[in-house]
Amino acid sequence: xxxxxxxxxxxxxxxxxxxxxxxxxxxxxxxxxxxxxxxxxxxxxxxxxxxxxxxxxxxxxxxxxxxxxxxxxxxxxxxxxxxxxxxxxxxxxxxxxxxxxxxxxxxxxxxxxxxxxxxxxxxxxxxxxxxxxxxxxxxxxxxxxxxxxxxxxxxxxxxxxxxxxxxxxxxxxxxxxxxxxxxxxxxxxxxxxxxxxxxxxxxxxxxxxxxxxxxxxxxxxxxxxxxxxxxxxxxxxxxxxxxxxxxxxxxxxxxxxxxxxxxxxxxxxxxxxxxxxxxx
Ligand SMILES: NC(=O)c1ccc[n+]([C@@H]2O[C@H](COP(=O)([O-])OP(=O)(O)OC[C@H]3O[C@@H](n4cnc5c(N)ncnc54)[C@H](O)[C@@H]3O)[C@@H](O)[C@H]2O)c1
Numbered sequence: 001x002x003x004x005x006x007x008x009x010x011x012x013x014x015x016x017x018x019x020x021x022x023x024x025x026x027x028x029x030x031x032x033x034x035x036x037x038x039x040x041x042x043x044x045x046x047x048x049x050x051x052x053x054x055x056x057x058x059x060x061x062x063x064x065x066x067x068x069x070x071x072x073x074x075x076x077x078x079x080x081x082x083x084x085x086x087x088x089x090x091x092x093x094x095x096x097x098x099x100x101x102x103x104x105x106x107x108x109x110x111x112x113x114x115x116x117x118x119x120x121x122x123x124x125x126x127x128x129x130x131x132x133x134x135x136x137x138x139x140x141x142x143x144x145x146x147x148x149x150x151x152x153x154x155x156x157x158x159x160x161x162x163x164x165x166x167x168x169x170x171x172x173x174x175x176x177x178x179x180x181x182x183x184x185x186x187x188x189x190x191x192x193x194x195x196x197x198x199x200x201x202x203x204x205x206x207x208x209x210x211x212x213x214x215x216x217x218x219x220x221x222x223x224x225x226x227x228x229x230x231x232x233x234x235x236x237x238x239x240x241x242x243x244x245x246x247x248x249x250x251x252x253x254x255x256x257x258x259x260x261x262x263x264x265x266x267x268x269x270x271x272x273x274x275x276x277x278x279x280x
Contacts, residue, residue, distance in 0.1 A: 004030065004031035005260045006031040006087075007033075008032065009032070009033045010080075010083040010087050010088070011028045011090065012079050012149075013035060013037055013092060015091070015169075016036075016092065017048055019092070019219030019221065020217060023252040024251070025048050025049075025052065025059070026048070026252070027255075027256055028255075029059060030055070034057075036075060036078050036082070037049045037061045037062070038061075038063075038093070039064065039093065040065050041103075042061070042063035044102075045062065064093075066091075072148040072151070072153075075149070077156070086160075088165050089150065089164070089165075089166045090167045090255050091145070091149045091150070091166075093149075094141060096108075096184050097183070098137040098138055105220075108224040130182055130183070135183045142191060143190040143194070150166055150168075150209070163206035163208075164208075165258060165259045165260075166207065166208065166210070167210055167255050168212075169191075170188045170270060171188040172272060172274050174191060188213075192211055195210065195211040200268060208258075208263070208266060210263070212251060212255060212258070215245075215277040215278075216275075216277075218246065240277055244275065254273050
């Protein structure tokens with residue numbers, strides 16, 4: 001018998017190759033869960049999985065593009081075929097803009113710095129000139145990707161009558177328009193509403209669906225913040241009552257609570273590990 005807060009559970013984690021997804025995979029494994037690590041960056045998924053098995057845990061990696069229904073099906077089936085069930089899903093795969101590649105800062109610099117300088121000279125035009133194809137890409141990964149992952153995993157839970165727990169990763173950007181670009185904030189607001197809707201639709205079968213809306217967390221996605229000068233960085237940190245960005249492990253522990261039986265009466269809820277950003 002495994003020990004830990006997720007003993008004998010099986011968890012699927014999308015975006016498990018980097019950042020918040022990786023920290024969640026490592027913590028869940030430490031707490032006794034067997035983990036399917038899914039990511040579009042296959043080498044990174046393999047790396048996370050290796051870290052887990054090196055530490056004595058159970059894990060299997062899979063390359064998944066969350067925008068593909070077929071990939072999500074393979075991912076959910078892999079959990080059942082490899083570990084005999086599927087209890088938890090954490091949907092951490094995400095992009096901040098259409099050209100985002102986790103770990104590559106160049107598209108971020110181009111997207112954020114170059115665009116911002118240009119549009120400061122031409123107020124209002126950033127909204128008008130937003131590329132609809134870029135919008136579609138962000139919505140496809142962040143919103144539709146979350147839906148497809150949930151559908152594939154919930155199907156397996158229903159078949160085995162498992163009262164599973166699903167954790168979506170939204171953002172403070174789900175509620176605050178300044179916390180990201182237009183498509184990103186829109187996608188995260190969608191993730192949050194989808195979480196609430198799914199919680200209501202799945203409550204009768206005992207499947208819980210909650211969300212985490214992190215503040216600014218130290219991952220590849222926020223690496224661009226380190227390009228600010230000292231004054232800007234100080235102003236940025238001053239927005240956050242705790243005066244610092246969060247660490248991926250601090251989001252993973254919120255996910256652990258939501259996937260464990262300790263949160264058995266939570267569904268349709270969002271937790272904001274955000275250093276106090278949302279205090280009023
Ligand atoms: N870092 C933050 O400050 C922050 C704040 C709020 C929410 N989030 C959200 O947390 C989640 C994790 O982001 P992170 O900060 O760890 O960034 P990250 O770049 O470290 O991780 C994102 C992961 O998603 C994977 N991914 C991207 N597109 C994919 C696709 N189509 N299919 C499968 N995998 C894909 C990437 O390869 C990467 O491993 C994202 O949904 C992000 O929006 C992050």
